[in-house]
Amino acid sequence: MGIAEKLMFILFLILISAFFSMAEISLAGARKIKLQLLVDEGNENAKKVIDLQSNPGNFFTTVQIGLNIVAILAGIIGDGILSPIINKYIGNPTIAFLISFIFVTGCFIEFADLIPKRLAMVYPEKIALTLVNPMTLTIKILTPIVFIFSGVANLVFKVFNTPNSRDELITHDDIFALVDAGAEAGVVHTKEHHLIENVFELEQRWxxxxxxxxxxxxxxxxxxxxxxxxxxxxxxxxxxxxxxxxxxxxxxxxxxxxxxxxxxxxxxxxxxxxxxxxxxxxxxxxxxxxxxxxxxxxxxxxxxxxxxxxxxxxxxxxxxxxxxxxxxLMGDVVYPMQEEYIIKRGDGSWLIDGVTATEDVKKVLEIEAFPEEDSYETIAGFMMYMLKSIPKKGAHIEFDGYSFEVVDVDNFKIDQLLVIKEEKKSEDDLENNENE
Missing domain, CATH: 3.10.580.10 (CBS-domain)
Known part of the structure; x- marks a missing residue:
């Protein structure tokens, strides 16, 4: 086989490898929500992609078989393919072989792997719909080999009690992540963002x-x-x-x-x-x-x-x-956020009414969670839980980078708390010490 024929064969192998690389990323990364919308519109290819995602064993086995066959053939055919030509100009066989190796390897990395995968990540649904039919045909052609390798893989999964398919259940966290991403992209407006968050909070708040x-x-x-x-x-x-x-x-x-x-x-x-x-x-x-x-x-x-x-x-x-x-439900949309119960002061601190729900405080202060928050419902309850006593005026605790101090008590009831971010508090203390 001449150099021209070898180069053409290498180009053919690059195309095949690019096909498997794009199929692997796009079919795995295609979002089920978008695919389901296409299925509802009558798109048959979208249904095929969902089926492959539901049972990905044979699909991934075919991809790996294809990529490994291509890699082996490329190694055999591409071995020193350009060495004779390069050696004529530099007169050093070792350097000529090294240059040839770097060139062929670089072509595979760039055009058979990197570029196809990046395209598949940018347009996963579109590329998955285009490649699903040839990929399905390839799986059928390689069925005997796929059956052996996939069977061994299934046996290993069974031994370690690992599921063969991914969990498609959508959780609250998944929806929040999508809404947050939509808000950052400008697709979801601020009011809509708050409203969606509040809807899910109804399930968590007593x-x-x-x-x-x-x-x-x-x-x-x-x-x-x-x-x-x-x-x-x-x-x-x-x-x-x-x-x-x-x-x-x-x-x-x-x-x-x-x-x-x-x-x-x-x-x-x-x-x-x-x-x-x-x-x-x-x-x-x-x-x-x-x-x-x-x-x-x-x-x-x-x-x-x-x-x-x-x-x-x-x-x-x-x-x-x-x-x-x-x-x-509509508080963040119709009214200023917690206007009556949470007041942000000019120095960066907050005055919070004792009966304010902990969910509202977490939202304002961006606190992930309070300890044992099922044991109480208000910020006053949080203080009592942390102090293990009925708080008196001046009682304070440190939590999650904030200082919580009781500033007003009425007949054993916490009326108001002063909340200061620890960084801000440290700066104020330093400034007071310098003034003294």
């Missing part, structure tokens, strides 16, 4: 993170006077009020402001002296073990938008409305 707590509930009793009712409505203009027989734990029902206000405006005071007449007894009562997502389902099933939350001892721990859940 109802207590969005409820009105027991000590903040404004309620009427069956013996409530007209004057007291007017005063409470004037001071707390809620849309619905809890109605109890005597105390907060003796639940009777709830009443809407729209049922009370017309009577007040018309001067029908007699109607207010017996609040039973306008109380709705079909009150939704739920345990405090529900998530906000489950709470939405309960509201939908009951066709109600107001619920009372009880603990395991049947004591009222709070009330929640549909608007509370929706506000949690």
């Amino acid at each position: 109802v207590s993170s969005a409820m009105t707590t027991r000590d903040e509930i404004v309620y009427f009793t069956l013996e409530e006077t007209e004057e007291s009712i007017k005063q409470k409505i004037a001071e707390y203009p809620h849309s619905k009020f809890l109605v109890c027989e005597s105390d907060i734990d003796s639940i009777y029902g709830y009443v809407g402001s729209k049922d009370i206000l017309p009577r007040i405006l018309k001067g029908e005071s007699s109607g207010l002296q017996n609040i039973k007449e306008i109380t709705n007894r079909n009150i939704l009562i739920i345990p405090n073990t529900l998530t906000l997502s489950e709470m939405l389902d309960r509201f939908n099933e009951a066709r109600e938008d107001f619920a009372v939350i009880l603990n395991e001892y049947a004591h009222v721990v709070g009330v929640i409305t549909l608007n509370d859940v929706v506000s949690t």
Whole structure:
């Protein structure tokens, strides 16, 4: 075989190697979500690619057989292919062989491996759809050899109890990663990004993170006077009020402001002296073990938008409305982020209300997780857990690069925390020492 024929054969081997390299990367890297959309549109090749991805054993075996055969043939044919020509000009057989070897090897690295694989990484779905049919045909042609090698590989996987196919389940983390990537690329807007994050947070947050707590509930009793009712409505203009027989734990029902206000405006005071007449007894009562997502389902099933939350001892721990859940879902989109509970100060520190949900604090401070966070729901609960005591004013802890300090306590209840990033705190301390 002459030099020209050898060069043509080497070029042919480079093309074959490029085919296997592109097929290997593109079929493995093609995203199932995009392929499934193409399948729904009637694309048969997309269905073939998904099938290969679901059972990749024969596919990868064929690729490796093809690449190794090409490598062996290239080594045999390309051995010193350019040496005679180069040797005529430099007169040194060893250097001529080395130059020939580097040239042939470089061509395979560049054109049979590097460029094809980079193209396949950039356009995985498009190239996979183009190569799936010839790849399927190659697998059929090499079936006897593939059967032997693939069988041995399957046996090894079985011995080590390893699955033969990849897990295609999509987790919350996968979706978050896609959304984050979309936000960085500008495809997903900031508001849409926050909304998607909040939707998944509904599955993780308990109802207590969005409820009105027991000590903040404004309620009427069956013996409530007209004057007291007017005063409470004037001071707390809620849309619905809890109605109890005597105390907060003796639940009777709830009443809407729209049922009370017309009577007040018309001067029908007699109607207010017996609040039973306008109380709705079909009150939704739920345990405090529900998530906000489950709470939405309960509201939908009951066709109600107001619920009372009880603990395991049947004591009222709070009330929640549909608007509370929706506000949690839409908070970052419609309202300034945690405007009431988390305030960022000019010096880079944060003032945080004690009842702020830990999920909101993690989001603002970019903290991955709090320790044993299933044991509490608010930042005040976090402080109590870390200190192992009822915190007093001035109590502080260090966690994840932040300093958490109690700055206000009201009757054993943490009202406010001051949070300072440790780097910022160190700079401030240094500046104070220099001033002294």
